[in-house]
Amino acid sequence: MEPSILLSFLVAYFLMLIGISYLTSKESSDNSTFFTANRNSKWYLVAFGMIGTALSGVTFISVPGEVGNPAGNEFKYFQFILGNAIGFIIIATVLLPLYYRMKLTSIYTYIEERLGTHSYKTAASIFLLSRTIGSAFRLYLVVIVLQRFIFDSYGVPFWATVLISLGLIWSYTFKGGLKTIIITDTLQTVFLVSSVILTIYFICSSLGLNIPEAFETIKNSGYSKIFFFEDFVTSKFHVTKQLLGGIFVTIAMTGLDQDLMQKNLSCKNIGEAQKNMFTFTAVFVVINIFFLSVGALLYIYATKNGIEIPVDAVTGKPRTDFLFPEIAFNHLTIIPGVIFMLGLTAATFATTDSALTALTTSFCVDFLAFAKKKDLNAPSVVRTRHFVHVCFSILMFLVIILFNAVNNAAVVSAIFTVASYTYGPLLGLYGFGLFMKNRGVNDKLVPFICLLSPAVCFFLNKNSATLMGGYVFDNELIVVNGLITFIGLLLISKPTTAKTQF
Template identity: 25%
Template sequence: MALNTFVLNVWDYLIIAGLFVFSSTVGLYYAFRDRKQQTSRGYFLGNRNMSIIPVSLSIVVSTLSAITYIGVPSEVYSHGPMFWLMSLSYIIGANMIATGFVPVFYNLDVTSVYEYLDIRFNKHVRYMVIFVECSNIFIYMGIVIYAPALALSTMTGLSPTGSILALGLVCTFYTTIGGIKAVIWTDVLHAALMFSGLLIISVTVCLDMEGGIAEVWRRSKEGQRSQLTEFNLDPTLRYSFWTVIVGGTINILSFAGAKQNLVQRYNSCKSEFQAKMAAFIGFLFVGVVTLAATFTGVTMYAYYAGCDPITTKRVSRPDQLIPLLIVDLFHTVPGLPGLLIVGAFSGSLSSVSSLVNALAAITGQDIVKTIWKDISEERYTLVVKILSAVYGLSAIGVAFIAATLGDVIQAILSFGAIFGAPVLGVFSLGLFCPRANSKGAFVGLLLGVAVGITLKVGSGYFPQSYSAPPLSESECDVITMPTSALAYSWSNTSHTTAINDGISPTLSIEKQRHPVTEIFSVSYLHYNTIDWLVTMVVGLIVSYLSGATDPATLDPKLLSPVVLSVFSCCWPKTGGSKMNDRNQDQHEYNMSVTDNSGGDKNVDIA
């Protein structure tokens, strides 16, 4: 098959440039508008004056990324559409987050979510969790910059260096100067671009086929990719109803229940009710986007059924299928490939800007203010802006490192998921287990991480035994499809990457196994569940062995409303001295900010 080199035209580049210009302009707008009044509270929480819809859309693109845009359709292409069940997990998780997590963090009015751990447990638990989370965030930021940059380079022949620098610098610029308001309002556009990109691809494939959706589904059934659910309780199945619902729910809780970047969004709303609604609507939208990504994967399989690009060496990995499909569908339409590439870039910009702002909040609140207790509000705001710039530039450096790692990227993403579940376990101990103490939380965290790493390493030595649905090239002689520069770029580059959050499509694996090693055969979606359970069980056991916390000494504000509604008679109306001291310090600090900002009533939380 002859190779026809595809190069983006001027319209494509103008659309990509437009995304960068718009994002930068939003940052400049908020930097100029708030130049005389901006405080750290406004920088991180938008003075608690954000509305439900923009916060909801910001939650969507902060939860998703270019990894979702490219990886989920590839997973569905390789393993079938059962991934759609994740959308149900998001709905369940949304209810749990809105009722069990958001009220506590909103009413405590914390800038850094890890302040909660200091109040509930102690500083040792707080800083251990910060270390685990910050390490995870740094790795993740670099990868979500690198993934779409590599996709663009394969379509245009442009070195990934230029794309990495453009993404990283633009993101750093508007996040640093505009703060959380710039991040949230750019997220609104980014969410629309991601969703519309998936829809355009899916609808175009359906319209191109005689029979439309019916033909898409017929080809999926012929390719053994039409099973929508499986109620088998076998935990080694890659996907089943129980695996996806349980594992997916724990996954969304670990990613969004007590994560700094998401808690900042909850706490930027005008009221607790709006914060809860923003969380619920946001994760409902995440479920909708997941459905769209799943359907895109189904249509992509139908488009290539009988002439698989992997088997025919047009691409080397499933992760490269979406860029190839964009070229095959739209190479004759000026500007449209650029618009769809922007969908992937939007996911990266939103994810990284969210995490850069979160890292600045963590460092400022948990480290700078701890060391520099009498820092003025003006100087502190300047410090956190500098921190944002440093973290954004650091993410660019990590992205360049990621470019040299090849297949190791998949392992790093999996480790990121492993770290999230033990951290969720620590917060769960604090919110839902009144008798849990600091020793239990600390030991539970360490063992949860250790078990997670063991599972991941073990699964590498003893891979799961399963058979993926077949791929075929039997009809390639009667199917004519355009060939792009991807065919050359992917087959001749040293860069290979897994950009699907631990999703690793593989073919049939058969290997003699010892019964003990079967623990490593569980679905990757169970890793988070196992890590979370280990953290919780060990944390409770150690807490009781070392002297469990007396619930009467806890301020009710530190416990989830779910717990309080069941055991409302067990706690006094006022909390312990630690909570009271924190409230007094926070009140005095906010009063000083109010005085310095001309009496802005939105700043005072008294």
């Protein structure tokens, strides 16, 4: 497909988002609108829009690509998704009531009330680090696709592609913030879901299959195995490890993450926020089934048409992330290619725009104490928020450039392992706060505990096969990380005179 066609659709897409930003921020673009959308969001818009935020370009191209990985991944990822669903239910029934009861803008304020200022700053810092790295990674993944299939043809360097992408995101988020994000994410989720469904339709048409025949073909293809019960010790994909990892990664990366919780806290009340989470969970599970089905169909199509997994230009090794765009752009007609581009763009930018808003919110509330300002919407305070928003855009740009310099294809499959290190201490902090209500900690020692725990986990992960009889960690490492943090906090704690009420 001609790069000019893809570029024209990309430009039109962003002009539409900028237009929405103008309309949503025309009446009000103050800090209350930016941080909480005036706590007046419709729960069904939040639920649907969160799909785009939760999935990202990693899900869009990596999950289908991994189905036919030479290592034999099949539908193993769905075990993790089932764990995610359980985690979302726990968030809706345990964490959301707490956040609404305390009327939080930043969810890390809970840690300040419960454990102290040093603990609070540590929790907020963990989020800033984790979300910056995670969001930069997700954007990096889509930028390399844009670079390969569009901007290389025009001689645009990689750094300029990254800068253009972040500049476009900044342009439609810096004024309206969360109020704009809820609308744009809803629209982007429409593109994402439509793209997945239409991709299935077009690939089925190319294979001469109707939808029922396609699912029967997938069932009989050898790609559709879901549950794996290989040796628990040596296999990363044992169902128990995947379920545990899915549950606790979700609690940490969603329930203890300002990004996704900020949207939930913009609903009118706890009842609407819970309806949002339950609806989101059901749609999330179904849409991931579709993504895995797309992966199976891509490999069936590739086998039938003699298409090899594209090779990474630097490493010279097959890279499954490129299979979906390769088939969409070079082996199907123009319409499927455009639909793929819209879906991929929607998935990735829905994640990144939301992250920039959440990072700005967390820094302004947790480190600049905006919540304590007499006039939150004073012009000087709004200007400070604009400056912070720009700074985080620049920081994300630098992180993506670093990723590209390393150019390690394996980083794609390691995103949840990275989360196990960075989000694990948050599990420990919140776990201690919720379950040890009659104990307080030595607040000044908490940052050291939260640094020590990931270091111990890194050592265990690298040496578990030797130290633990061949045991291999996967995403359940986050549970160990949280447990070590919890034990560390217990060691530096002492009984308090009054039981904490939250």
